[in-house]
Amino acid sequence: xxxxxxxxxxxxxxxxxxxxxxxAACVNQLSAEGAKVAILDIKIDLARTISAKLQENGASVEAxxxxxxxxxxxxxxxxxxxxxxxxxxxxxxxxxxxxxxxxAENDISIYDRLYSLNFRSTIIACQCVIPVMRxxxxxxxxxxxxxxxxxxxxxxxxxxxxxxxIINMTQCLAWEEGQYGIRANAICPGPVASExxxxxxTSEHKAEYGHSIALGRIGTAKELAQAILFLAxxxxxxxxxxxxVADGGLTASTAQPTSWAxxxxxxxxx
Ligand SMILES: NC(=O)c1ccc[n+]([C@@H]2O[C@H](COP(=O)([O-])OP(=O)(O)OC[C@H]3O[C@@H](n4cnc5c(N)ncnc54)[C@H](O)[C@@H]3O)[C@@H](O)[C@H]2O)c1
Numbered sequence: 001x002x003x004x005x006x007x008x009x010x011x012x013x014x015x016x017x018x019x020x021x022x023x024a025a026c027v028n029q030l031s032a033e034g035a036k037v038a039i040l041d042i043k044i045d046l047a048r049t050i051s052a053k054l055q056e057n058g059a060s061v062e063a064x065x066x067x068x069x070x071x072x073x074x075x076x077x078x079x080x081x082x083x084x085x086x087x088x089x090x091x092x093x094x095x096x097x098x099x100x101x102x103x104a105e106n107d108i109s110i111y112d113r114l115y116s117l118n119f120r121s122t123i124i125a126c127q128c129v130i131p132v133m134r135x136x137x138x139x140x141x142x143x144x145x146x147x148x149x150x151x152x153x154x155x156x157x158x159x160x161x162x163x164x165x166i167i168n169m170t171q172c173l174a175w176e177e178g179q180y181g182i183r184a185n186a187i188c189p190g191p192v193a194s195e196x197x198x199x200x201x202t203s204e205h206k207a208e209y210g211h212s213i214a215l216g217r218i219g220t221a222k223e224l225a226q227a228i229l230f231l232a233x234x235x236x237x238x239x240x241x242x243x244x245v246a247d248g249g250l251t252a253s254t255a256q257p258t259s260w261a262x263x264x265x266x267x268x269x270x
Contacts, residue, residue: 006033007233012085014078016040016068016125017095019047021194022144025225026092027061028054033229036060038081040074041095042067060085068095068121069113078128090232091129091141093122097196098159110158118162119169126173130182139182142231143170147188147247163188167243174241183240185231190247191218214249 013030017023018039024046030037031054039061041047047063054061062084066077082088096118099110122143133139148156149163166186173184191197191209197218201209209218227246230236245251253260 007229007235008090009034011035011089012038012082012087013090013092013232014038014040014081014088014125014129015092015094016066016121017093017144019043019050019063021094021196022189022192022221022224022228023092023094024050025221026094026228029222029225029229030090030232031057031059031061035090036085037062038085039063040066040068040077040081068125069116071120071124074121074124075128078125082129082132087136088129088132089136089139091125091139092144092228092232093125093142094144095121096144096162098156098200100155101158102155103157106158111161114158114162118159119165122166123169126184130177130180133177133182134180137181139177139180140232140236141170141173141182141184142228143184143186145170145186145188145243147190147245147251149186150188150243150245150251170243171241178240183231183236185236185239185241186243187224187228187231188243188245188247189219189224189227190245190250192224193218193220212250212253212255213247214252217248219246219248 008030013035015023015026018027019041027037027039027050039047044065051061051063064077064081066073068074099114101110126141143166145166146163148160149167153160170184170186210216224246227244231244
């Protein structure tokens, strides 16, 4: 990848969870399009490897080690990133994770953990960048939700509930900060082939995903980065408070078996 001018020329972007998966794809694309990028991640070795590689191409990328569930550490890391680059134009909150279990049986601590990892961390990160964005009278925030935040799934309430909360909080934020020229949007990926995601599914699951997705395959991190960067960029200057679904068509169906029976089952693509 070569460093070049683009939609983010001269802009400063902060990406939480930028060391791997969709976050790393965002970092690569942002830097290819001219942004200065701060990667905030718990996997600091991976974050440093990415930043060193991009720096070799002339990009301005810094890695900051942080566990986003630690409020003080997260505020410090965001403060350091803003200090390092002098401002912040774009915040992309990708860091997050999942857990499963039945509502009736789950240990309540599972909800506390996912609240802290997905929802609380997203709010704290927003709080850290908003004062700077207000001063600039511009800024864009993209919060990572999921199609899991749009519907219920058996056995997935800890994750689904937190991703749903992110959507609603983002809509509130869009209203609160619109007057300062700050946009806030949520992204809802369907199944995306990150290492973490692939580790949790079997080959049978993968084949089933192929059948339940209109495009016949799970998505790539790069495809999601493209959708996220649209929301983050000035191309989306009139887009705020929205929830962009990028799921290959998975949630476009109501999954009625009688209707599906008429659809030839195509072979899932990899
Ligand atoms: N992969 C999917 O199918 C999918 C679908 C919808 C939404 N999502 C969401 O997208 C986001 C990224 O998912 P992914 O599949 O690309 O995962 P991933 O594991 O590849 O990336 C997550 C990144 O967040 C970092 N991270 C995790 N916990 C952290 C913590 N406590 N502090 C700091 N950094 C931390 C990880 O080190 C990693 O770099 C998550 O919020 C996930 O819930 C994923």
